[in-house]
Amino acid sequence: MRHYNAAAIAQHYRYRPWRALWRAFRIVWLFAIFVIGLKWDEWQGQSNAYKTTRAVQLRKTLTQLGPTFIKVGQALSTRPDLIRKDFLEELVKLQDQLPPFPTPHAIAIIETELDRSIDEIFSYFSPSPVAAASLGQVYQAKLRTGEEVAVKVQRPHLRPNITLDLYLMRWAATWIAPWLPLNLGHDLTLIVDEFGTKLFEEIDYLNEGRNAEKFAANFQDDPTVKVPSIYWRYSSSHVLTLEWINGFKLTDTQRVKEAGLNTNSLIEIGVRSGLRQLLEFGFFHADPHPGNLFAMPDGRMAYIDFGMMDQLSQDTKETLVDSVVHLINRDYNELAKDFVKLGFLTPETDINPIIPALESVLGNAIGESVGDFNFKTITDQFSELMFDYPFRVPAKFALIIRSLVTQEGLALSLNPNFKIVEIAYPYVAQRLLTGESPELRRRLIEVLFKDGKFQWQRLENLIAIARSNNENFDILPTAQLGLQYLLSDEGRFLQRQVILALVEDDRLHTEEVQRLWNLIKDDLKPSRLMHAALGALADFSAEGAAALLPSVAMFPLFQSQKFQDSKTN
Structure with a gap:
């Protein structure tokens, strides 16, 4: 299978139940051992003494369970506000410090895929991988033509392992959904399907190369974002050769300081590029963990992995801009309508009782100042809201939410006092003031007029905020x-x-x-x-x-x- 197909996968394992049962037993067994260990430490009053041991145990458990569970650990590793420090330090290792598979196997894959010997292609090929991730590993090499490159080689037998995990996740979703304290219902299976679709796209390296070039074209006018070039002659669906990036992970604060880089500037580059992906291009990076984002010595930020991407429609982009405008203006009636358009509420839902609930939740989250807004606070508050009202998470937005949560978590690791709206609001203000499209002009008018009256203070605020975030505005x-x-x-x-x-x-x-x-x-x-x-x-x-x-x-x-x-x- 080249593409994810839930029905075909279910059909395959329906006639091989022993494989699914054995895998499910292994998953439950490994997590049960971990949970029992935590509880035993609590009963013995030795939680602090064994916290490092348990953190290592969790990382090893996820590693043993393979790519699907490693992806979960990677997402958690970007949330210092959710995961305690000892666990966080271990989960970070899942980003690019996983056990590699043998280099001779990698060389055999390269030679088979590219139909030539390793010596014909490279004048130098590192004897061991420089990084090992959930889906593959990376070698540093030099082409015969002199270019320094990174060579990504996919793990053997990856597709069968992923399909089995996706089958079990989808099966579990149908049974767990009714018991969850959220109104997700049948949408849980749609979320699994969305994840499966993206995971299958991610393990097609030719698709990743095309994504990289599209991403680079979007940011060609942005000198702060770097995207490596793809060497198509030396790439296939299981091997990807791309330009080598000299840099270091954003979470390596020591090296960031030694390079004389400003962490706040890096945060701003990351958040602004993320907002442009969602609100301007609609083509966004759904897996921006620290293993995929590098700081360069010249102050640029480099994206190096384009396997998990997604595309938003023009209507969705416009509605997202609308929702930000309505949130800023505290127009909860229109915000409720935006949730209907985005699919969080069904069209037949009566939004009247939801409007005061939105005002209560979002008003408290934002507080007196829009700068007090925090995406983590919003997600926590919405957990309660989804329990009381018929909200659901559209499959398309599972990746968007993951991307936003991940980016905010990454920013928090660089600056614990980071507030996403301190950068997002100026970006939206500048976008509204400089947009040439009729849609953006309409949104600017919507911001500046309320109940038929011109809002002088809002225009002053928009100009002041746009300029505060960009001296060259x-x-x-x-x-x-x-x-x-x-x-x-x-x-x-x-x-x-x-x-x-x-x-x-x-x-x-x-x-x-x-x-x-x-x-x-x-x-x-x-x-x-x-x-x-x-x-x-x-x-x-x-x-x-x-x-x-x-x-x-x-x-x-x-x-x-x-x-x-x-x-x-």
Whole structure:
């Protein structure tokens, strides 16, 4: 099987029940030994004395059980806020310190897959792997043409082992789901299927190479993100040859400091690149653990594993942006509708009783300041919410949630005081202010207007926050886009709304305009301002001018009428 097929796998093991039973017995037996050991330590009052022993035992148990369980351990290894320190130190070793398989076997696989001898391809090939992961191991080598490369070789008999674990996981999901304190129901099997689909994609190295090139194309304008080049001539479905990356794991804080790198800058690169993947490209890395992310001496961040990726539709990306905007604005009614669109709630669900629950949970999680937001806090709070209301986790979002949780956990290992929204909110603000698409313009208007009134403070906050996170943020292109939009047919409604905002509450809002001017005046030098205005007006038609002039002409009349009305009242 080249692709995951739950029905075909079930059919295969239905006629081989002894294999499934023996594997299930082994899994239960190994975990039972571990749990009994923990309880015995508690009963004897020696938990502290044996905590290192138990941590090693857990790592070895996961290693013995193979790739599927190693993946679970890798995810847990990025959560210092969930896993106690002694366990964490051992689980981190699952990222690239697993027992390797013999190098002669790896060489045989390379020669069979590439149909040539190892000496024909490489002038140097490391005698032992530099890293061993759950699905394969990596060798450092040099091509005959002189390029330094990393050679990934897949573990033997990987596909049969994974299919058996997936079969057992899916079988267990059907029995466990009704007993869980979450309203996951039948969706648990869909989550297993999503995981299985991605795992099968991950063990196809040609697919990984294509993913790497697509990822590199997305970030070609970002000098802070590095993606290794793929050497297709020396790659196959079981062997992948790619550019060697000189760097070190993000969690190696000692080497980060020795290299003079700023941990906060690395966190910002990681979170911003993660947000771009989800909200801008829709093509995201679903397994960003420290073994797959490297800091480079020049300050860049390198992604080196592209096996587990996923693609979001345009509608999903837009709804995710909507949900962030609604969360920032504390618009829980619209946020509930976003959950319906994303599949967390069914269309027939009555959202009215859910809205106050969302306000209670998310309001407490965010606190007085949006900077207090923490994804871990949100997930904890939602566990209770999913118990009381018919929320479910769509299969597609299992990987997204895993990616977000993993990235936040990685950032927490570099900075325990990290708050994801301190970077996410400025990114969203800058994205809204600089977006050229009609969808982003609509979302910006949605942010700036509430109940038909212009929110001066929100515009000030957006500009201030966008600039706080990017010293090079330039408001002028945004102003030019805004002027072009105002002069377009699409912007006619906004023309009137802006005029109304300026004379709202029977007064000219000169103070708000002055505050905005003080905020942006350094960017709007006369020469640049004139150039931007001419650019915006370049395609402006006479019909557009005629449509705009009545609105402008009506401004003093409108203000005069309001003044007369106020005198009459």
